[in-house]
Amino acid sequence: MKKIVSGIKPTGSLTLGNYLGAIKQFVKLQEERKEDEFYLFIADLHAITTRQTPHELRNRTLDIAAMYIASGLDKDRTTMFIQSEVLQHAELGYILQSNVYMGELERMTQYKDKVAKGEESIASSLFTYPALMAADILLYDADYVPVGDDQKQHLELTRDIANRFNHYYNDFFTVPEPIIPEVGARIMDLQDPYKKMSKSSDNPKGYITMFDEENMIKKKIRSAKTDSLGVIKYDPINQTGLANLLNIYASATDTNVEEIVLKYKVSNYKTFKEDLGQVLVDLLIPIQERYQDLIKSDSLQEILNQGRDRASDYAFKKMRKCKRKVGLGRK
Numbered sequence: 282m283k284k285i286v287s288g289i290k291p292t293g294s295l296t297l298g299n300y301l302g303a304i305k306q307f308v309k310l311q312e313e314r315k316e317d318e319f320y321l322f323i324a325d326l327h328a329i330t331t332r333q334t335p336h337e338l339r340n341r342t343l344d345i346a347a348m349y350i351a352s353g354l355d356k357d358r359t360t361m362f363i364q365s366e367v368l369q370h371a372e373l374g375y376i377l378q379s380n381v382y383m384g385e386l387e388r389m390t391q392y393k394d395k396v397a398k399g400e401e402s403i404a405s406s407l408f409t410y411p412a413l414m415a416a417d418i419l420l421y422d423a424d425y426v427p428v429g430d431d432q433k434q435h436l437e438l439t440r441d442i443a444n445r446f447n448h449y450y451n452d453f454f455t456v457p458e459p460i461i462p463e464v465g466a467r468i469m470d471l472q473d474p475y476k477k478m479s480k481s482s483d484n485p486k487g488y489i490t491m492f493d494e495e496n497m498i499k500k501k502i503r504s505a506k507t508d509s510l511g512v513i514k515y516d517p518i519n520q521t522g523l524a525n526l527l528n529i530y531a532s533a534t535d536t537n538v539e540e541i542v543l544k545y546k547v548s549n550y551k552t553f554k555e556d557l558g559q560v561l562v563d564l565l566i567p568i569q570e571r572y573q574d575l576i577k578s579d580s581l582q583e584i585l586n587q588g589r590d591r592a593s594d595y596a597f598k599k600m601r602k603c604k605r606k607v608g609l610g611r612k
């Protein structure tokens with residue numbers, strides 16, 4: 282039996298990128314790997330590395346939990362919880378900060394990108410973010426971590442931290458492996474296909490949220506940036522916007538890009554976009570309907586309570602051993 286751990290940050294409305302890159306993959310893995318154990322957390326501690334409005338953060342945290350279940354997550358086989366409710370994440374995060382070097386953190390592209398945006402007040406927690414992320418994973422002895430392409434570098438650092446700790450303190454953490462989807466690992470912004478689709482992006486036309494209504498979904502796809510070549514083929518260099526739409530289509534329909542190209546070879550962008558809009562409506566609207574039922578129900582609270590208790594139980598034992606290894610506190 283293997284352990285699979287994943288998390289998602291409540292920093293904005295979930296996007297199609299989060300869905301295709303993470304949520305859908307997690308649900309799929311669960312269907313494929315009947316023997317394995319699944320942990321899923323809503324990473325509210327990570328969310329406050331950038332300024333959040335308190336009531337919005339709290340609402341989004343629940344939204345994400347409900348969206349996961351509405352997307353097909355098997356609640357009976359998942360320990361789903363809110364990161365800040367399991368105290369050991371922050372505790373281990375601090376210990377791991379002492380096992381990661383400034384130079385390593387400075388090399389993280391996600392941090393560098395945020396700095397490059399020129400924001401003045403960058404919280405120190407944004408810099409140490411990868412240590413907390415390593416704690417989220419190592420605390421549960423995860424074997425596998427399903428992530429989108431953007432988190433690959435953080436996961437490699439998690440492996441380095443685990444190996445370093447294991448070397449110094451004598452094998453203690455399981456060294457996790459990433460699981461990155463073949464299609465959908467990097468969904469790009471619809472208006473600027475050179476940057477990834479992000480929930481905290483400034484331009485709402487660039488992303489589709491999991492809450493967008495039918496007309497909005499179709500409109501955003503219709504206005505997605507393509508090119509003037511007018512030929513449907515997969516060419517990420519010269520037809521970057523179109524390549525992104527083809528990836529979205531393939532990932533949403535569980536097919537591959539070649540099949541989609543073949544289907545639309547003699548078609549035009551307009552028809553292709555109309556069809557893709559409909560594919561996404563058919564995918565997202567039923568999830569939204571299930572979400573509406575769940576968000577009002579008591580069952581969501583029960584799932585999160587149970588998840589918190591189960592995760593805390595494991596985390597408490599792991600941390601007790603960890604502190605003993607490091608020499609913290611009394612015996």
Ligand code: AQP
Nearest residue numbers: 289290292298302303428429466467468478479480481
């Ligand atoms: N565009 C994307 N394509 C594929 N996968 C993606 N993920 C995020 N964006 C894409 C995957 O979603 C999971 C959860 O990500 P997260 O919320 O923890 O953080 P993130 O990667 O920083 O996502 P965002 O939407 O870009 O958030 P903000 O704007 O707040 O920084 C991860 O597995 C991620 O790979």
